[in-house]
Amino acid sequence: AILLAVVFILALRMCIRRKSTSKSKTEKNHPVMIIGAGDAGANLYRNFANHPEYNYQIVCFVDDSCSKIGRQVYGIPVVGNRYAIMKAVEEYEIKTIIFAIPSCPSKDKTEILNICSRTKCELKLLPSIDQMLDGQIRISDVRKVELDDLLGRDPIAIDVDTVAGYVEGKTILVTGAGGSIGSELSRQIASHHPKQLILFDVYENTTYEILQELKRTYPSLDVKAWIGSVRDEVLLDRLFATFQPQIVYHAAAHKHVPLMEDSPNESVKNNVLGTLRIVRMSDHYKVNRFVLISTDKAVNPTNIMGATKRICEMIIQCYNQKSETEFVAVRFGNVLGSNGSVIPLFKRQIEEGGPLTVTHREIIRYFMTIPEAVSLVLQAGATAKGGEIFVLDMGKPVRIIDLAENLIRLSGFEPYKDINIVFTGLRPGEKLYEELL
Known part of the structure; x- marks a missing residue:
């Protein structure tokens, strides 16, 4: 009876460990697309890589620059420009899109975000450089896209x-x-x-x-x-x-x-x-x-x-x-x-x-x-x-x-x-x- 109890406890622990491991793998499998393969996007990728607790797996970049398309950022492919977003979302099973071009003109930003809004993915972005305290890229700066982000207004300079x-x-x-x-x-x-x-x-x-x-x-x-x-x-x-x-x-x-x-x-x-x-x-x-x-x-x-x-x-x-x-x-x-x-x-x-x-x-x-x-x-x-x-x-x-x-x-x-x-x-x-x- 004691032997059976020991075997039962060991088997139970193995099941729990396997379930925990499986759950951990599932949580980490959160495919993310970063829009912007420039310095901001690359810095954001490094931040997520150094903080695995966020469970974000960056699987692709999107950038309008012809010189960047087809290349890689830290081994992650730049799959195309804004018009490749819909296809990439389906191909890579994207769950979250992060817009990481702080200096993007408002007209382009609005058009890209409107494309993203049609994907049903969770949308997040980095604010413009002047909205960040010291111009440094941090994960904490990433926020949800709000409706006013889609209005296409340039920030107004205040004296x-x-x-x-x-x-x-x-x-x-x-x-x-x-x-x-x-x-x-x-x-x-x-x-x-x-x-x-x-x-x-x-x-x-x-x-x-x-x-x-x-x-x-x-x-x-x-x-x-x-x-x-x-x-x-x-x-x-x-x-x-x-x-x-x-x-x-x-x-x-x-x-x-x-x-x-x-x-x-x-x-x-x-x-x-x-x-x-x-x-x-x-x-x-x-x-x-x-x-x-x-x-x-x-x-x-x-x-x-x-x-x-x-x-x-x-x-x-x-x-x-x-x-x-x-x-x-x-x-x-x-x-x-x-x-x-x-x-x-x-x-x-x-x-x-x-x-x-x-x-x-x-x-x-x-x-x-x-x-x-x-x-x-x-x-x-x-x-x-x-x-x-x-x-x-x-x-x-x-x-x-x-x-x-x-x-x-x-x-x-x-x-x-x-x-x-x-x-x-x-x-x-x-x-x-x-x-x-």
């Missing part, structure tokens, strides 16, 4: 020194600080060492979140949060008297077109009257500069929200003519991923199995990432003289149907086959295209 000189040492008030734009404004302002940052918003939960984030990230920052509405004139008076802000960024507003069509009174109260009251306070307390966050929907408005924002622009231009405060507005289009925007809606619809809802097949919009838009707002505020309406360069407009299809592919599905897209018709006050001027 950081001008913005820093404008913000540093100042007391700054941000209204709507808990929202998508307001919270990013707060983050970027905090990075430029203001004397004091005041967060003002009617929503306590989102304001609390950005307050805690700023305290963690910038422990020496003097940051305060007040909860209240821009309609509350008594509270605004106390706020300005307490902190004496030198710069005001006014991001608080109702922005959803369909909702404001059904609630026009609320849109006027919050957007117009709220702006008028905080403008009056800024004038009364001699704020140095007031920056209004406006929208492309204020151009030839066809909806309530756009009309209220146009009135806000007129208010600040009117006050700029008689006030010591410099009043300016910054007008831009849609930002990717903002609260209530189309991207979070599409993501939720994909999670639910579809369909994705698009109002019209030909509807187009201008898009910009939230950090990019906010950095331009800060630069506009830093260079303003008073009375201007700055219009951000939003690049080329994007068809919403293309966004929907790309997002489905990035999620690993095939549009119209795995997840459908349906067209619901334009909503009241909605345009096929937006104007910036």
